[in-house]
Amino acid sequence: MKLLLQAISRYFNGMDVNRDAFVHLLQSESESVKAFVYPPHCLLCRTPLDESEGLCPGCWESLGIISGPRCGRCGCPGLSRPCTNCADKDYVFSRLFALTAFSRAVQRMVHMMKYQGQTAACQSLGRALGRMLEGESLAEPRPVVVPVPLHGSRLRERGYNQSALIARSLARELELSVEDRALRRVRATETQTNLDSAKRGANMQGAFVVRQRDLVSQRRVLLVDDVVTTGATANACAAALLEASASEVDVAAVACPYFDAEEPDDKVVAAGNDLFI
Numbered sequence: 001m002k003l004l005l006q007a008i009s010r011y012f013n014g015m016d017v018n019r020d021a022f023v024h025l026l027q028s029e030s031e032s033v034k035a036f037v038y039p040p041h042c043l044l045c046r047t048p049l050d051e052s053e054g055l056c057p058g059c060w061e062s063l064g065i066i067s068g069p070r071c072g073r074c075g076c077p078g079l080s081r082p083c084t085n086c087a088d089k090d091y092v093f094s095r096l097f098a099l100t101a102f103s104r105a106v107q108r109m110v111h112m113m114k115y116q117g118q119t120a121a122c123q124s125l126g127r128a129l130g131r132m133l134e135g136e137s138l139a140e141p142r143p144v145v146v147p148v149p150l151h152g153s154r155l156r157e158r159g160y161n162q163s164a165l166i167a168r169s170l171a172r173e174l175e176l177s178v179e180d181r182a183l184r185r186v187r188a189t190e191t192q193t194n195l196d197s198a199k200r201g202a203n204m205q206g207a208f209v210v211r212q213r214d215l216v217s218q219r220r221v222l223l224v225d226d227v228v229t230t231g232a233t234a235n236a237c238a239a240a241l242l243e244a245s246a247s248e249v250d251v252a253a254v255a256c257p258y259f260d261a262e263e264p265d266d267k268v269v270a271a272g273n274d275l276f277i
């Protein structure tokens with residue numbers, strides 16, 4: 001689009017027309033031109049869509065968005081007592097809200113977000129997560145949204161932090177503010193794929209620091225990550241935030257492979273482990 005505008009701008013240069021007004025008109029139309037050139041389609045099945053909602057109704061359905069009663073600690077669907085999903089978890093954050101358990105469809109979306117540069121997937125899932133949280137009682141005072149940061153080397157490699165994009169869409173939906181510079185990942189951690197829960201915890205210890213205490217001190221924080229598995233990453237971030245005097249930390253994530261879900265699918269969870277880095 002920029003090149004096209006430059007070419008048109010050169011063409012009109014010297015002609016008796018209001019060139020700046022013309023270029024401005026083109027710029028203001030650029031979104032609709034973009035929609036014309038790249039009409040919205042479902043990110044999963046490529047069905048053309050009327051609006052850019054990311055997915056068609058059938059694919060939204062296939063994500064298995066959690067609704068109804070859920071555990072007040074780990075957010076898994078249902079209200080079994082005690083919750084077999086989180087009974088042995090050592091969470092330092094208060095509550096976890098996940099949009100979905102780990103369906104194959106969400107596994108594909110996470111892959112798009114992390115490895116295929118599909119930032120539209122982050123935006124769609126962030127919006128959906130925000131809408132889901134509207135139904136949850138996020139107690140007053142309203143929390144500040146903090147994404148889990150990537151280490152600088154991975155950020156340079158990927159070009160964006162998928163959790164920050166999810167966090168921004170979620171925050172826009174809930175009219176919350178985002179502090180994406182509150183946390184810093186000071187250690188490039190080993191890949192978590194082949195580590196068990198205890199080793200993941202040790203691997204993450206001290207991996208995050210709060211870079212500006214006043215952004216989180218005495219405030220409630222809604223920490224946003226793409227996927228929560230054992231909770232080791234979320235725990236390490238929450239520990240740093242609480243140490244910096246955050247009053248409470250809740251966690252929101254696109255997916256968590258709840259083992260207590262109604263229809264656990266261990267194969268999907270096992271395949272999903274490849275994504276948890």
Ligand SMILES: [Zn+2]
Pocket residue numbers: 042043044045046047055056057058059060
């Ligand atoms: Zn679809």
Ligand SMILES: [Zn+2]
Pocket residue numbers: 071072073074075076083084085086087
């Ligand atoms: Zn639970």
